[in-house]
Amino acid sequence: IFPLFLDLNPVKGWSVAQIYFFILNGIWEELEAREVGEGILSYLKEPLAEIKQNLQDGNVDVSLIVTTFQNFFLRCQRRGISLRIVLDEYDSVMPTFLSSNGILDTVGLNAFNAAMRSIIDDDKYDTRMLFITRNRLSEMEPKGVSSRLTGVCGVPLMIKPFSQNDVNEYWARLSKFDTEGLITDLHKEKIAY
Numbered sequence: 001i002f003p004l005f006l007d008l009n010p011v012k013g014w015s016v017a018q019i020y021f022f023i024l025n026g027i028w029e030e031l032e033a034r035e036v037g038e039g040i041l042s043y044l045k046e047p048l049a050e051i052k053q054n055l056q057d058g059n060v061d062v063s064l065i066v067t068t069f070q071n072f073f074l075r076c077q078r079r080g081i082s083l084r085i086v087l088d089e090y091d092s093v094m095p096t097f098l099s100s101n102g103i104l105d106t107v108g109l110n111a112f113n114a115a116m117r118s119i120i121d122d123d124k125y126d127t128r129m130l131f132i133t134r135n136r137l138s139e140m141e142p143k144g145v146s147s148r149l150t151g152v153c154g155v156p157l158m159i160k161p162f163s164q165n166d167v168n169e170y171w172a173r174l175s176k177f178d179t180e181g182l183i184t185d186l187h188k189e190k191i192a193y
Contacts, residue, residue, distance in 0.1 A: 001082045004030050009089040011096070016112060017060045019093055020069045021051045027072075027083065040079045047072040066115045073125040083127040090133040094140060106142035113141060113149050121152040129153075 006026045011019045028048055032041055047068045054060050076083055097109040119125045131137060131153065138150045150156075162170075171188055 001084060002031065002034070003084045003086070005086045005088065007088045008092040010092075012092045013095045015060070016062055016096060016108065017051060017055055017065050019096065019112075020065055020115075021048070021055060023087075024048050024051065024069065024072050027085070031081070036081070040081070043079065044072060044075050047075065062111070066111070069115060070119060070125070073119050073127050077124060077126040081126075084130075085127065086130045086132065088132045090131045090137075091135055091140065104142060109140075109142055117149050117152055120149075 004027055006023060008019075008022070011022050014022070025048060028041070028044055031044065050068050051065055054065060073083065093112065094109075097105040097112070099105065116129070119127050120129050131149070133140065136150075136156055137153060138148075141148050141150065171183070175183065
C-alpha cells in the first residue's frame with residue numbers, strides 16, 4: 001500500500017490533459033523515489049509517455065487521455081500497488097472549467113469527475129483518494145450531473161482554521177477540569193492557532 005500526497009495548487013487554469021499528466025507524473029515520481037523497481041516503473045511509465053506525447057503533438061483527444069489515465073491505475077493494481085492518494089487543493093481544477101466570463105463548463109467538469117469517480121469506485125483499480133478542498137465537493141459539482149464524486153466519497157470531514165479567540169476559549173474551558181494544574185503555558189504555546 002502506497003500513501004501519496006499531491007498538491008494540485010500549480011494546476012490552476014491548466015488544460016484537463018495537463019492536469020491528468022500532473023497527477024500521474026506526481027504519482028510516478030513518488031514511486032520512483034521509493035525505489036519500487038525498474039521493471040514496474042517502466043511498465044507504469046507507458047501511459048504517462050502517451051499523454052506527454054499527445055500534449056507535445058497538440059492533438060489532444062480528451063476521451064483517449066481519460067482511458068490512458070485510468071490505464072495507469074489499472075497497471076498499478078496489476079503490479080500489486082494499492083494507491084492511497086491525498087489530493088490537496090482540489091479546488092485548483094475548477095478554473096480549468098470556467099470560461100472567461102465565469103460560466104462553468106458543466107460537461108467538462110462532469111467528465112473529469114467521472115474519470116476520478118470510476119477510479120475510486122471500481123475495485124479493479126484498488127485506489128482510494130482523499131480530496132482536500134476549501135469548498136465542499138457537492139458545491140464544486142454541477143447540479144444534476146450523473147457522475148458525482150460525493151456519491152462515492154462518503155461524508156465530508158469539515159476542518160476549519162481556529163482563531164486566537166477560539167484557542168483561548170478552548171483553554172479556558174479545559175482549565176475547569178485541570179484541578180491539579182497539569183496544563184502549563186508550554187502546552188498552550190504548542191497550540192497557537
